Amino acid sequence: MHLFSRTTSLRFLSNLHILALAAIVFGGSAWFQATADASVFDSETFTLDNGMQVVVVPNHRAPIVTHMVWYKVGAADESAGESGNAHFLEHLMFKGTKTLGPGEFSRIIQLNGGRENAFTSQDYTAYFQTVASDRLETMMKHEADRMTNLVLTDEVVLPERDVVVEERRSRTDNNPSAKLFETMRAALYLNHPYRLPVIGWQHEIKALNTKTALAFYRKWYAPNNAILIVAGDVTAAEVRPLAEKYYGVIPAKPVPERIRIEEPPQTSARRVIHKSARVRQPTLAINYLAPSYRRGATEHAYALQVLDEVLSGGSTSRLYKTLVVEKKLAVSVGSNYSASSLDLTDFSFYASPQPGVEVETLEAAVRAEIAKVLENGITPKELASAKRRKRAGSVYVRDDLGTAPRIIGMSLATGRTIEEIENWPDLIDKVTVEQVLAAARAVFRDESSVTGLLLPKPTS
Incomplete structure (x- = not known):
């Protein structure tokens, strides 16, 4: 499954692909062949009243935390003719809410000494920040805000669409390895949406707009379709009240079943x-x-x-x-x-x-x-x-x-x-x-x- 982030294409196989930090679970290089066994992660999980699953992984080696929200939706869930919409929305999630202007959440993270990113695959989209543990509440507050209060206008959407078009041009169209594997993937899957590139086909990216992005956001982004994972210098007892305060108050809403087109029997190399x-x-x-x-x-x-x-x-x-x-x-x-x-x-x-x-x-x-x-x-x-x-x-x-x-987010989202x-x-x-x-x-x-x-x- 290919992953794309705002800043890097996170996975293409071996020397032909760019290896993502989260590209492979329990396969590939030995350092990443790990498990969420209690003796390894000591993870705890609970579910908020609105259906959002929360997983806490205590790790007290340093006074920092990684805060991640995974949405159980990716490129393979897009409507026909809208390839790249999931990845496009990932970009747009940084464009502001009813309370924060475009890029303001990112500036808050920087002012608090943290780092952030996001990535999209065929099956999920994830957003994360790594900050000092005493800044966790600030991250939750603003991540929960953009889960439900995203504001998009043509003034911010259309220029960002040009950014994604250029991203595809530089990473895929001008990259022979990427072109080969994009075509191989389209040939491997005869009917299933995995045959479509996560970043989208260029002519369909150019047709994406404010309406298509907001429709995808309203259709899939909900607490009952998301997983919150907090790892680092915290405990479940500390995370639970914060999760209930910021995420637990967001109402659940109907989310479509993830129905994928079946792959037919294959008969030809x-x-x-x-x-x-x-x-x-x-x-x-x-x-x-x-x-x-x-x-x-x-x-x-x-x-x-x-x-x-x-x-x-x-x-x-x-x-x-x-x-x-x-x-x-x-x-x-x-x-x-x-x-x-x-x-x-x-x-x-x-x-x-x-x-x-x-x-x-x-x-x-x-x-x-x-x-x-x-x-x-x-x-x-x-x-x-x-x-x-x-x-x-x-x-x-x-x-x-x-x-x-x-590892946990990728597994739970699939x-x-x-x-x-x-x-x-x-x-x-x-x-x-x-x-x-x-x-x-x-x-x-x-x-x-x-x-x-x-x-x-x-x-x-």
């Missing part, structure tokens, strides 16, 4: 080739449609996380050891799988050839490694090592104050529960070599894949 004079290093990518925790053959999700670790978990992983170290075909190679999507997700491979190695040769080698997995699966030794690395990653989960609220997150290490420990083989054979099917090639285009 697809291939995307993007050539550009800006490309200096060819790149190969192979994406397979895959189940998540919530959709598809969900019983495979944990086994696929283990397989991803075996294939791509560091310098001793299968892909790196074979294709970079031994055969010297690639300068970089890896895989990526994240199970935290509301709907289906993908299992991806990426590789970049050594100088003098044809990309076709590298592709054949990558496919040979996939074939080995399909034939023999993984070994008991690889399984044990992958589980050990995954569990070890949770030791570091609390080093970054922002990690816990991102349909999981605190209990499920807490049980994650035990579920990983139960994965068997037989389950990994079954998962690989269910997912690594040519007919549900897209292969992408990013190639240099000779200048004449």
